[in-house]
Amino acid sequence: MKGVLLVNLGSPESPTPKDVKPYLDEFLMDKYVIDVPFLLRAFLVRGIILRKRPEESAHAYAKIWWEEGSPLVVLSERMQKKVQPLVNVPVALAMRYGSMTIEKGLQELHEKGVTEVMLFPLYPQYAMASTLTILVKAEEIRKKKFPHMTFTDVPAFYNKPDYIKNLADSIQKHLVGYDYDHLLFSYHGIPERHIRKTDVTKSHCKIDGSCCNTPSAAHDFCYRHQCYETTKQVVKLLGLPEDKYSLTFQSRLAGDKWLEPYTDIEIDKMPAKGIKKLAVVTPAFVSDCLETLEEIAMRAKEDFEANGGEEFLAIPCLNDDDEWCQTVGNWINDWAK
Numbered sequence: 629m630k631g632v633l634l635v636n637l638g639s640p641e642s643p644t645p646k647d648v649k650p651y652l653d654e655f656l657m658d659k660y661v662i663d664v665p666f667l668l669r670a671f672l673v674r675g676i677i678l679r680k681r682p683e684e685s686a687h688a689y690a691k692i693w694w695e696e697g698s699p700l701v702v703l704s705e706r707m708q709k710k711v712q713p714l715v716n717v718p719v720a721l722a723m724r725y726g727s728m729t730i731e732k733g734l735q736e737l738h739e740k741g742v743t744e745v746m747l748f749p750l751y752p753q754y755a756m757a758s759t760l761t762i763l764v765k766a767e768e769i770r771k772k773k774f775p776h777m778t779f780t781d782v783p784a785f786y787n788k789p790d791y792i793k794n795l796a797d798s799i800q801k802h803l804v805g806y807d808y809d810h811l812l813f814s815y816h817g818i819p820e821r822h823i824r825k826t827d828v829t830k831s832h833c834k835i836d837g838s839c840c841n842t843p844s845a846a847h848d849f850c851y852r853h854q855c856y857e858t859t860k861q862v863v864k865l866l867g868l869p870e871d872k873y874s875l876t877f878q879s880r881l882a883g884d885k886w887l888e889p890y891t892d893i894e895i896d897k898m899p900a901k902g903i904k905k906l907a908v909v910t911p912a913f914v915s916d917c918l919e920t921l922e923e924i925a926m927r928a929k930e931d932f933e934a935n936g937g938e939e940f941l942a943i944p945c946l947n948d949d950d951e952w953c954q955t956v957g958n959w960i961n962d963w964a965k
């Protein structure tokens with residue numbers, strides 16, 4: 629019997645330092661996130677980052693937390709609940725970090741008699757720190773606990789026409805009546821090193837002005853290419869001229885060189901360039917989360933206004949948008965038939 633496991637990132641149990649600390653420890657000690665040898669990773673994460681960050685992150689989480697829980701988790705659950713009636717196979721939801729583990733998700737499917745699993749990372753663009761870590765973790769658990777199961781991995785859907793249409797339609801819907809000067813596509817950043825590591829050709833990704841536009845087998849696993857491609861296809865559907873939009877990367881951690889340009893720096897410069905009414909969309913995330921609700925909708929908005937910006941619109945993620953849930957349902961039905 630077939631079944632689906634949707635997997636998102638996960639959140640702490642509550643917006644308190646006590647719960648944020650173990651969550652960040654699990655997240656940042658993942659070798660696909662901080663990809664350095666174990667001892668150095670433990671020193672960086674436990675010796676440096678986790679000294680202050682749990683307090684700061686808990687404060688940020690507290691600002692966006694809902695009565696039902698973490699927005700990311702609640703919105704992912706709403707999506708799963710909307711998709712389930714659209715398909716004839718069981719659909720479970722798990723998180724890569726935190727208490728809603730991949731193991732529990734597979735167990736739930738196993739108890740329903742599922743042996744063939746569609747493993748569905750909820751990330752439009754492929755990255756080692758998001759997609760790959762889910763696939764590796766799920767495979768580890770499968771081998772140990774559910775060796776009779778088989779997996780079909782859902783590839784990054786950054787350029788799938790129905791996803792692009794859902795995203796473009798959602799952006800358009802949220803822009804109705806908003807006479808914006810500029811639309812910013814802000815994607816979660818990653819260290820440049822991650823792009824080179826996942827370059828299957830080991831020679832293509834130069835992280836320059838041309839590599840991501842030059843056809844290559846590397847692009848199936850190039851986060852940067854996939855962010856540019858999602859943007860390119862969405863702006864084509866929206867009919868936006870070149871000077872009306874741009875692409876940046878947000879949420880960097882100190883230390884490494886991350887993908888540029890940086891969202892916060894570019895937003896600060898916009899009002900001086902005449903951009904007074906800004907809309908920001910965050911297509912690396914399927915569900916709204918800390919990085920969209922706090923970093924963009926609160927902090928980036930404040931910074932934009934402090935630098936002379938007048939109006940700021942944070943466009944919600946696809947979340948449990950009806951058309952998007954139908955698209956996911958269609959992909960599942962195509963696979964399950």
Ligand SMILES: C=CC1=C(C)c2cc3[nH]c(cc4nc(cc5[nH]c(cc1n2)c(C)c5CCC(=O)O)C(CCC(=O)O)=C4C)c(C)c3C=C
Binds near residue numbers: 681698755758881913
């Ligand atoms: C697009 C998917 C994501 C990639 C790629 C990614 C890479 C990445 N993230 C960090 C560090 C942090 N990210 C944090 C939050 C966070 N990250 C994603 C998604 C991707 N991360 C999401 C959806 C969220 C929000 C989770 C939520 O509960 O709402 C955080 C925690 C918050 C904070 O303290 O700022 C950290 C830390 C790294 C280092 C990385 C790639 C190397």
Ligand SMILES: [Fe+2]
Binds near residue numbers: 879
């Ligand atoms: Fe992140």
Ligand SMILES: [Fe+2]
Binds near residue numbers: 839
């Ligand atoms: Fe590239």
